[in-house]
Amino acid sequence: xxxxxxxxxxxxTEPVGAFRLSLNLLRNFSAPxxxxxxxxxxxxxxxxxxxxxxxxxxxxxxxxxxxxxxxYHMAKAHWNGVSYEITKINLYxxxxxxxxxxxxxxxxxxxxxxxxxxxxxxxxxxxxxPNLSKTTPATTSSTSAAxxxxx
Numbered sequence: 001x002x003x004x005x006x007x008x009x010x011x012x013t014e015p016v017g018a019f020r021l022s023l024n025l026l027r028n029f030s031a032p033x034x035x036x037x038x039x040x041x042x043x044x045x046x047x048x049x050x051x052x053x054x055x056x057x058x059x060x061x062x063x064x065x066x067x068x069x070x071x072y073h074m075a076k077a078h079w080n081g082v083s084y085e086i087t088k089i090n091l092y093x094x095x096x097x098x099x100x101x102x103x104x105x106x107x108x109x110x111x112x113x114x115x116x117x118x119x120x121x122x123x124x125x126x127x128x129x130p131n132l133s134k135t136t137p138a139t140t141s142s143t144s145a146a147x148x149x150x151x
Contacts, residue, residue: 055124059098062089065128073105073132077125081107083132087115097122108132 055077062069068089075083084102091098100118104111 056126057096057124058100058118058121058126059089059091059096061126061128062086062100063095069128073129074102074126075129076120076123077127083129084118085132105132 058074061074062072065072068091069086070089071085071087073083073085083105084100085105086100086102088101089098090100098121100121101115102118103113103115
């Protein structure tokens with residue numbers, strides 16, 4: 001293979017120096033070896049890092065809940081057993097920032113009677129706690145609908 005590459009380089013009409021010829025030979029020999037190594041590996045074994053999701057602040061979490069999350073429980077991601085039941089939210093004009101008030105709950109039980117201002121509302125570590133959310137009035141309306149049908 002080296003002889004054919006030399007003959008090809010010599011048969012050119014343009015003058016090629018010995019240094020340039022040796023670089024071309026090195027390039028030709030190293031290129032297939034470098035190209036062969038990735039093809040022999042399994043392409044699925046390459047660690048493709050998934051994109052990191054940007055964590056949300058309390059307002060961004062609350063905007064997808066009904067009535068901006070009032071009555072629902074939210075907590076910081078690193079809190080264990082502590083959450084706030086949101087009672088009031090004041091939004092700034094941009095809709096992504098604001099102030100919030102809520103009642104503290106520890107281990108699912110109310111720890112305070114009066115709502116207090118929640119600190120760290122703009123920090124990006126908030127999550128929604130679905131199993132502590134407020135009970136929907138659908139259960140009471142279904143019983144009243146059954147009473148209406150019975151009458």
